[in-house]
Amino acid sequence: MSDVLLHTTGRAAHITLNRPKAINALSHPMVLRIAEALTAWEHDPAVETVVITGAGERGLCAGGDIRAVHDDARDGDGTAAAAFWYDEYHLNARIARYPKPYVAIMDGIVMGGGVGVSAHGSVRIATERSRIAMPETGIGFVPDVGGTRLLALAPGELGTHLALTGAQIGAADALLCGLADHFMPSGSIRPFADDLAELPVPEALARHVRSAPEGELAGHRAWIDACYPADTVEEIVQRLSAHGDPAAKQAAETLLTRSPTSLKVTLKSLRRARRLGSLEQVLDQEYRVSCATLATHDLVEGIRAQVVDKDRDPHWSPATLAEVTDADVDRFFAPLGERELGLAPPGRAAPPTAHQARDEDHDR
Template structure:
């Protein structure tokens, strides 16, 4: 028999959600989103469940993001399955952010894209020495969705801009520094933590096992990062990086030049917009517009082909340079969807 893609159970006062596609690093599907949403809806009014705990099966990580191959195939076919998936996923992200009970997300191992949506909006976010957390979207012709623009726009200084534009990933110390996580627990203590949540309030359980987080290298680099990434012009940002006296900045200029020019420009505008939003819901509504516009676009299909399908790591972006991306092209990604809007700001997720 086929294993369920999500395992739902209860242990004492804790409701457990276990992502269960370990061979795919628990990549998220529409079915998984629906199962999680149903469990959370049920537990919200269940007095026997006082804490929710999210983990991933296997040793590799919590979640490697959305099932990108399925989204790619849907884009090639001009289908609508991805729009339905994103709508459900973004509603789930809003549910998690607003959940009325403590939500503990164990961000052990790889946590990318949609995995961040399931965990970084929780109110108790745990990282370990094995955590590798990132939003790799500009490298596949997409942008940091699942509320990523909202989260990264609120990182100290321009650290979130740096991670978003370069598709960067971070480990535990940096994840806490930029606001994607809160607690550092060594992986060998996770079983004890999870067991204790059956009978102990999460803050007390975490305090018993938490360690001092590793130092953040990103915070140490803030001076050159803040100076390089200020403003709304990606071309100027790239020029400042390339001309910097700091070797790491010049190396970053090369990284940035390899990302999808359209993705990078759209991402920066989305970050600056999200910084002014008063709620995650506003950001998710904007991100839904962007997702539908990217879906089936040349750079998204080409990026996934190069990185995931053929794995030649040589995407041919169109346009090929930041200078050639017209502002009206960027603006078109943000245009309203009319009757197709997600509309999260008009209602409650719960």
């Protein structure tokens, strides 16, 4: 069977990611098939809504196929991984600009590339089973798929905390951070999908949306907003360690297990994303950074430790934050020339997204 299942029911077209044993991890062919379907449905007057879900019981999507990235970085020349990211990031931008309602059911695990195919949509639904995260610093990588923009727009320093630690959040915290729009019990997903065949999205939502259970991040805002505005990762760790809240100390301990290089590049990526004018510009930046990681030790080592050998014992190089210089970090942001994504050409305004007004209000 196909790794991406496509069908239409009434007024709704459905994308089902269909690699349940891999928690529907995205491969390059899957990205291309989704893009092709979106093009066809955009011009089909019978299709009024697009819905994306994941097969199986574990989640929408655990991310990109990082084992394939690992093999290309270790044994190849990186061109396959770069080509995958090129098309994946174009898909992320396409989803954000899609002219019809794009409904993402963020049930279960939604991480990395899974965030990219859901959180840029115009209707994002979390459930009591949702576990949403950008865990890239734990594999020697950096948040991508537009994740640095999404997290940069989160209230206060919540996004910095999530990006650096890779912490998983549930539905209420996803709503707080702007990664989801609605809460729906998982038992309502199928009836909701059935209603979309006949009803406009707002009417279907009204039948099934409920109040989300209480989250955790709101209660941690004090120490998060006090510690994470620091200019360097070293100072963030120091502030967290010195703070009296045990959760802050735990966050500091978590950071010290992550790739030091990834932490510093992630912090700079987030701070720069706050100043960039559009999702497309952020994706251009992320593409440069992602391609640069292919030449690093930490990407191969991190995926090896977490996914391939699963010994959970990565040996980072450089091993400490102090050993990662500003010049080391700056190299990740160097122009790529012909391999730039070209999503936001200079002087050309990108069309508004479904979330742009909300983003601009948040920036103010």
